Amino acid sequence: MTEQALPFGEKYYPAIKKLMEIRRRSLEDPISFWDEKARELIWFRYWDKVLDDSNPPFFKWFVGGVTNITVNALDKWMKTDVKNKVAYYWEGEPGDRRVISYADLYREVNRMAKVLREDLGVKPDDRVVIYMPMIPELPVALLATARIGGIHSVVFSGFSPKALADRIVDAKAKVLITADGYYRRGKVINLKRNADEGVRIAAEQGVEVEKVLVVRRGGLDLDVEMKEGRDFFYDELAKKIPDNVYVPPEPRKSEDVLFILYSSGTTGKPKGIMHSVGGYMVWVYWSFKWTWDPRPDDIMWTLADIGWITGHTYIVYAPLMHGMTNVMYEGAPDYPAPDRVWEMVERYRVTIFYTSPTAIRLFRKYGDEWVKKHDLSSIRLLGSVGEPINPDVWKWYYEVIGRGETPIVDTWWQTETGAAMIAPAPGIALVPLKPGSATFPLPGVDADVFNDRGEPAKPGEKGYIVIKKPWPGMLIGLWGDPQRYIRTYWQRFSKPDQGVWIYYPADYAVKDEDGYFWLLGRADEVLNVAGHRLGTTEIEDAILHHPAVAEAAVVGIPDPVKGEVPLAVVVLREGYRPSRELEEEIKKVVREVLSPIAVPARVLFVNKLPKTRSGKIMRRLIKAVATGAPLGDVSTLEDEASVEEIKRAWEEFKRAIEESERILRGEA
Ligand code: PRX
Secondary structure, three states: OOOOOOOHHHHHHHHHHHHHHHHHHHHHOHHHHHHHHHHHOOOOOOOOEEEOOOOOOEEEEEEOEEOOEEEEEEEHHHOOOHHOEEEEEEEOOOOOEEEEEEHHHHHHHHHHHHHHHHOOOOOOOOOEEEEOOOOOHHHHHHHHHHHHOOEEEEEOOOOOOHHHHHHHHHHHHOOOEEEEEEEEOOOOEEHHHHHHHHHHHHHHHOOOOOOEEEEEEOOOOOOOOOOOOOEEEHHHHHHOOOOOOOOOOOEEOOOOEEEEEEEEOOOOOEEEEEEEEEHHHHHHHHHHHHHOOOOOOOOOEOOOOOOOOEEEEEHHHHHHHHHEEEEEEOOOOOOOOOOHHHHHHHEEEEEEEEEEEHHHHHHHOOOOOHOOOOOOOOEEEEEOOOOOOHHHHHHHHHHHHHHOOOOOOEOOOOHOOOOOEEOOOOOOOOOOOOOOEEEEEEOOOOOEEEEOOOOOOOOOEEEEEEEEOOOOOOOOOOOOOOOHHHHHHOOOEEEHHOOOEEOOOOOEEEEOOOOOOEEEEEEEOOEOOEEEEEEEEHHHHHHHHOOOOEEEEEEEEEEOHHHHHHHEEEEEEOOOOOOHHHHHHHHHHHHHOOOOOOOHOOOEOOOOEEEOOOOOOOOHHHHOOOOHHOOHHHHHOOOOOHHHHHHHHHHHHHHHHHHHHHHHHOOO
16 A cells, blocks of 8 residues: 555655645644635634634634625636636537636626525525536526525535435525526436425425526526426526626625535435535635645636535635636536547646546546547646545556646545645645555644544554544534534544544545555445445435335445445335346336435345344445455454354345345246
């Protein structure tokens, strides 16, 4: 694992010293460090206190400060040349294009803000759910909501109506912004129909969405149903508003909520991760600057969806605060051909390209010829996010996409952390890279690796990544569930009686002899499928929607492209028999109830799930059987079970799986 530092060699070692020096300053005196950094942004009123830590773990940043993030993302450019710079080169899947300058974006944000405030009645702190495809009105919707002090909660457009409804209900949203539809793999998807269904399910659960704003994607031949008095086409409301409309940015307290973004946890219910107005703004501004070293003529393409945190931070807020030009794309990255992305990189002269290992593995699978057809010499930085990047995939990315000369910026972070936490920092000094390591924590990030007992792990010893100090971009809580916030993130290693608060991200990690961090994936029952977090229980709950299913257990198994895919093991109810058809039906239910991303690669049928005496499903045992791994050290396999019990369960379960496969092959 601790490979030689590649490929930048010793002449870059002074870079580590420089980074360490800034980090030392940031950690020794975080208050004056952040006090200085936050002043680079525009505030209506400066803070009285940089950090209020009087009620941990509910830390508050820049208390007394008042601002609005849209002033830093938009207004500040209107008196500069950036006004006429391109904010977004947008491209639809069929190839239609729109070019949006900062001035255009500013105008559109003001216009939509006006519509939201006046026609839809959105007031400060109201939750606005945004369920939209990757069209320019999506970033506009985030910014317009933020401008009037609303709290946005973006729901990925690939999510099912039920997933949408869960999020509407949890946040008690009264306004929904959606679109008529979009293109995906050449097909037109009717999003409004899903939105309607989501609104209907939410109403059944007692949360009535009052107003629905529908943006027309353009070019679609879709028949959408509109409910009189509830649904409004955005273009019809917008055309009544003059071009130069100005909606004053709502003054927001630094600790107010900027947005909620739901993410899967270890129980069925997704967590509403909350980010603050001031802390998020300051942190993502600086984290971005350190990781990407932004330059005036950069063209940045973050190939991700705004439905996830990567899109929030790296397609909307941070690049706009830096006056960057972004590429934004609607469709599938390999449609209509595997070189779609490279063709666009060449055409837009992209300088920073940022995506997930899943996408990189997909491109690699298609073969180098698709890449070689294009001139990618404009790229100066390549980024990776969302999963551990395998060293051989790293090397392919570096050699084939990066021509053997472009640094790979592997960024470790989470929805909860707002922006990159551990990453090479070319904006400070480029440290020597090691394929597969995200290198070092950024300034302000007091990261370490702890063992099971909460002591610092030895170099090379696998443990858990922890963050030992609050940082401005940290989540400020879980919507409506302060106890879960404490339990999930602060219980594991904190010592409240000693005033020690340690943030627990639930990722395995190793620190090597040189102090480099290697992030090794989730340490809890959360899968990472193609860079998307999915809770095992969440998928199990979806499977239980099928009337034939009595019990279900889901584990993640390795996949060459997606990193990990769900595998389901199911016990059927009386009167049902395993069959291929049933397997397909169960997959379909998951697709409909949750999302296509969550569909299990396989559904295996057994008579009984392996469980401990206390009834806990032995997921790790299922995983070991399914992947053909040896049983290994059983003492750590299941905390509560005896060794004998595990061995018996292991044998029984292996037989059950073989039996189920025979039935499916028609041999039984
Ligand atoms: O397990 C880590 C993995 O993705 C998780 C966070 O997922 P999410 O909140 O959906 O955010 C994804 C975009 C930041 C982490 O707990 N992860 C993220 N980046 C990396 C990573 N694992 C290894 N290396 C990374 N660079």
